[in-house]
Amino acid sequence: MPRLKLSIDGIPVSAGPGATILQAARANGIDIATLCHLKGLIPAGACRICIVEVAGGRRPVPACATRAESGMVITTASERLQAARRQIVELLLAERNHQCPVCVMNNNCELQAVARRFGIDHVRYGFIAPTLTVDISHERFGLDHNRCILCRRCVRVCDQVEGAHTWDVRARGTASRIISDLARPWGESGSCTGCGKCVQACPTGALFEKDVQGTRKGTLCLEKLLEWRRRRTR
Amino acid sequence: MRPIRLATAWLSGCSGCHMSLLNLHHHLLELLLKCELVYSPLADIKEYPAGVDIALVEGAVGNADNREMAALIRERTVWVVSLGDCAVNGNVSGLRNPIGREAALAAAYPAENGSHQRFGSDVPLLLPRVLPLHQVIRVDAFIPGCPPLPEDISRMLASFFKQPAAGG
Ligand code: SF4
Ligand code: FES
Numbered sequence: 483m484p485r486l487k488l489s490i491d492g493i494p495v496s497a498g499p500g501a502t503i504l505q506a507a508r509a510n511g512i513d514i515a516t517l518c519h520l521k522g523l524i525p526a527g528a529c530r531i532c533i534v535e536v537a538g539g540r541r542p543v544p545a546c547a548t549r550a551e552s553g554m555v556i557t558t559a560s561e562r563l564q565a566a567r568r569q570i571v572e573l574l575l576a577e578r579n580h581q582c583p584v585c586v587m588n589n590n591c592e593l594q595a596v597a598r599r600f601g602i603d604h605v606r607y608g609f610i611a612p613t614l615t616v617d618i619s620h621e622r623f624g625l626d627h628n629r630c631i632l633c634r635r636c637v638r639v640c641d642q643v644e645g646a647h648t649w650d651v652r653a654r655g656t657a658s659r660i661i662s663d664l665a666r667p668w669g670e671s672g673s674c675t676g677c678g679k680c681v682q683a684c685p686t687g688a689l690f691e692k693d694v695q696g697t698r699k700g701t702l703c704l705e706k707l708l709e710w711r712r713r714r715t716r
Numbered sequence: 717m718r719p720i721r722l723a724t725a726w727l728s729g730c731s732g733c734h735m736s737l738l739n740l741h742h743h744l745l746e747l748l749l750k751c752e753l754v755y756s757p758l759a760d761i762k763e764y765p766a767g768v769d770i771a772l773v774e775g776a777v778g779n780a781d782n783r784e785m786a787a788l789i790r791e792r793t794v795w796v797v798s799l800g801d802c803a804v805n806g807n808v809s810g811l812r813n814p815i816g817r818e819a820a821l822a823a824a825y826p827a828e829n830g831s832h833q834r835f836g837s838d839v840p841l842l843l844p845r846v847l848p849l850h851q852v853i854r855v856d857a858f859i860p861g862c863p864p865l866p867e868d869i870s871r872m873l874a875s876f877f878k879q880p881a882a883g884g
Contacts, residue, residue: 579814581807583862603858604804604850611813611845628814 488554503534503545503556514558515567515596518633519546520683523642526634530570531596534558542566568600576607577656578614579628585687586698592685593631610656617662619669623681623691625660630688632658636680648674660688720877722747723755723768724799725789727782728809728846729775732863733800734758737772739866747870750877768793770876772859772869776802776809777847781840790853795876799869801862803849808862810846817844 483499490507497506502525507514518528527547534545537555542563557563574580574593582588614627637649637660648671652661662668681689681699690698726734734757740747754768755761764785771793777783790796801807812820821842849855857876859868 575805579811581801581811583801584808584811603860604798604848604855608851609806609810609813609848611810613814 486550486552488550488552488556490556491558497550501550503536503543503548503550503554504532506550507534507545507556507558512558514545515599516546517592517596517631517685518635520635520639523635523638523683526638528633529574529631531567533563533566535560535563564600567596568602571597571600571602572605572607574631575602575605576609577612578630579609579611580686585629586690587629587687590699591687612656617668618692619667620671620674620676621669622676622693623668623678623689625662625668626688626690627659628688629686630660631686632660633685635683635685636660636689639679639683644675644677644679646673646675646677649680719752720750721754721765721767721769722751723753723764723771723789723793724758725755725764725771725773725775725785726757727773727775727785727803727849728778729800729802730808731757731774733772733774733803736800736861736863736866737869740870741866743866743870747873764788764792766792770795770797770873772797772799773803773849774799776806777843777849777852778809779840779842783843783852786849786853795856796849796853797857797859797872798849798855799859800864801860804858804860805848806846810848813845817842 485496485498486501486506487494487496488506489495490503490510490512493510493512495506495510497509501509504514504516504519514532514534517531518526519532525544525547527544530544532545533542535542535557537557545558571593575597580593582591582594585591588594616624616626616628618624632651634651637651640649641647648662650661652659652665662671663673668674678691681691687698724734724737738744738758753759755764771789773786773789773796775782777786798804802809806813815823850858857872859872861868
């Protein structure tokens with residue numbers, strides 16, 4: 483199949499057949515911010531941070547979940563897009579309880595990073611401040627619903643890579659919650675293999691590893707991962 | 717050129733933002749060459765004066781006193797700046813919001829059984845929700861951070877000094 487030829491931000495680019503707009507852009511050095519996207523997982527189009535405009539289209543489309551087509555003329559950074567992205571991040575920040583200074587992922591968080599990238603210095607919406615729980619029933623890991631942005635990276639990595647499908651999403655809208663098995667405490671889950679992929683995939687401090695210093699993701703530092711493996715196999 | 721009338725105020729915060737201000741070190745002296753400090757918890761001035769050019773406000777609006785003070789600052793200040801995360805989004809001061817005022821009081825003062833009676837006379841009444849400053853008064857600029865970086869504070873002040881209206 484011939485390569486696709488399209489234009490992104492006025493730059494002519496080519497992409498392999500089947501590539502998404504995001505892949506085409508990144509392969510050509512054009513960076514589009516993402517949040518729910520994780521390389522290797524099937525796109526969910528959950529966060530809409532990566533929206534772009536396709537000339538002739540009625541509304542913006544998510545770059546991570548839209549196939550590139552020959553002849554597309556794409557804009558990634560119009561004023562309208564920037565404003566929409568900013569609004570999305572502000573709504574995410576207003577929805578749950580994101581107190582960065584007391585979060586285990588402070589300075590390593592992808593939500594914080596996009597907020598910084600978009601220059602968000604305050605949130606224009608009222609904070610919902612919902613009453614949420616923290617599930618620390620698992621021997622090694624914890625889930626803090628206060629920090630969850632419902633990107634479903636944990637759900638997808640557990641299903642598509644580990645093949646366990648421990649995680650799912652219950653309910654809709656602001657009532658949505660990540661659940662393990664049929665909403666049982668994580669520690670009692672019969673399907674969880676304890677692999678920790680969800681913890682690695684989670685972009686925020688929602689999923690964390692207990693008893694590790696620093697980022698609470700453990701393997702952001704390979705040294706620490708090795709140390710942990712050695713401890714496990716001893 | 718008359719000196720810029722600078723005020724700093726401290727609502728529901730931990731004073732960490734003011735520590736950052738002090739951490740400007742020798743830049744603080746340069747700052748005071750341009751500015752007159754007309755009100756601050758770091759200075760012994762009892763009343764927030766009129767005709768303030770710029771106010772750096774630390775802390776969220778968590779009680780009745782904070783709310784009153786915020787209104788006064790707005791009324792008497794040209795440029796109000798939210799200094800630090802508590803002012804910007806409630807932050808640590810707002811940690812009680814998810815459980816609500818009564819539950820927070822019951823947790824902190826179990827003997828009082830969460831009753832709010834002692835509050836309101838000499839102890840200011842806690843508001844039902846801790847609010848970021850810009851949800852109470854109009855705010856002109858924001859310096860996020862817990863605590864905010866001293867460099868961010870000087871950058872913000874420098875941008876104010878550059879404004880044609882600043883300093884008259
Ligand atoms: S727990 Fe983490 S990975 Fe899972 S949906 Fe929430 S933010 Fe995303
Ligand atoms: S990164 Fe594309 S929708 Fe979330």
